[in-house]
Amino acid sequence: MHRRDILTLTAAGAAAAALPAPSSAKGAAPRSKTPDLFVRDWGEGRPVVFLAGWTLTSDTWGYVMQPLARQGLRTIAYDRRGHGGSADPGRGYDFDTLADDLKAVLERLDLKDVVLVAHSMGGGEAIRYFARHGGTRLSHLVLVAPATPCIMQKADNPMGVPAAALDQNRAVMARDFPAWMDANGGGFFTPDTSEGVKTWVKTQMQRTSLQALVECNRALCEADFRPELSKVSVPTLVLHGDKDASAPLDFTGRRTAAGIKGAKLVVYEGAPHGLFVSHAARLAADIAAFAKT
Structure with missing residues (x-):
């Protein structure tokens, strides 16, 4: 296995020290503050780091990463804690901790001038990284079908989904x-x-632990990134599709772009939520062009 295929993040160093201290039963061996995270690292050149959506893994980005790697970019994606090939610590699914995991990956690989690409829930991790760490090491941000800025219904967010409906949805999951x-x-x-692609995506989703998928969904639905x-x-x-049923454009992507100074919104006509497979070639081209600006 390539030396960069598995990235072990230890509790040593500033990045890990920033994570909340774990709790353990008396006499039990303490659990690591930061889990081992599975990382894909293809190509050489300017780094482009990918964050997958809720219950998805680094696999989802393959059809985008490969053409970019052929164009002289270093493409990197990792599995969120509790997802895919990463360790499942059973906790730490809040956005503060997930943003700290991103910080740990960037620092461990010593990445600079990074183009960060985030899909769906990953957009929340990216935004929290700026709020929590000032966007250190990043030069560009691409939000793909983001599920931000605020899903839950509130007095000042009447378009949101009622909390009871979100709870009921999680109970079904x-x-x-x-x-x-x-x-x-x-x-x-x-x-x-194709049915093959649908099965492939569903298989990835089922590689997320039940604890991680429920708690990540809770964090995503209750967060307010405005x-x-x-x-x-x-x-x-x-980048957002106008046929996105999972994160409707007017409720998520358009509002997110409006809240970020100077952000550019590009609407993919007829596109759904899974742009990484439905529009992979166009997505790769748009990311490559944006990275050069």
């Missing part, structure tokens, strides 16, 4: 996640998406 995927996956793809959008301090590109 916790009871039978495969059935939940079958019932809710249609809006993720286009009519011409005050943090102004913290994004690098050129930002928002």
Whole structure:
């Protein structure tokens, strides 16, 4: 296995020290503050780091990473804690900790001048990274179908989803996640998406632990990133499909772009939530062009 395929993040160093201290039963061996994270690292050149969406893994980015790597870019993606090949510590699924995990990856690989590409839930991790760490090491941000800025309904967010409905949805996931995927996956793809690709994406989602998928969903639905959008301090590109049923454009991408100073919104006509498979070639081209600005 390539030396960069598995990245072990230890508790040593400033990045790990910033993570919340773990709790353990008396006499039990303490658990690591930062789990081992599986990393894909292809190509050489300017680094482009990818964050996957909720319950998705680094695999999702392959059809985008490969063409970019051939163009002289170093493409890097990692599995969020509890997802795919990464360790499952059973906790730390809040956005503060997830943003600290991103910081640890960037520092361990000593990445600079990074183009950060984040899909769906990953957009929240990216925005929290700016709020929490000032965007250190980043030069550009690409938000792909972001599920920000605020999902839950509030007095000042009447378009949001009522908390009771979100709780009920999580209860269904916790009871039978495969059935939940079958019932809710249609809006993720286009009519011409192959059954093989659909199965491939569902298989990735089932590699997320039940604890991680439930708690990450809770964090995503309850977070309010509206005050943090102004913290994004690098050129930002928002790419969003107008047929996105998982994160409707007007509720998420358009509002997110409006809250980030100077952000550019590009709408993909007829595109669903899973742009990394439905529009992979166009996505790679747009990221490559933006990285050169």
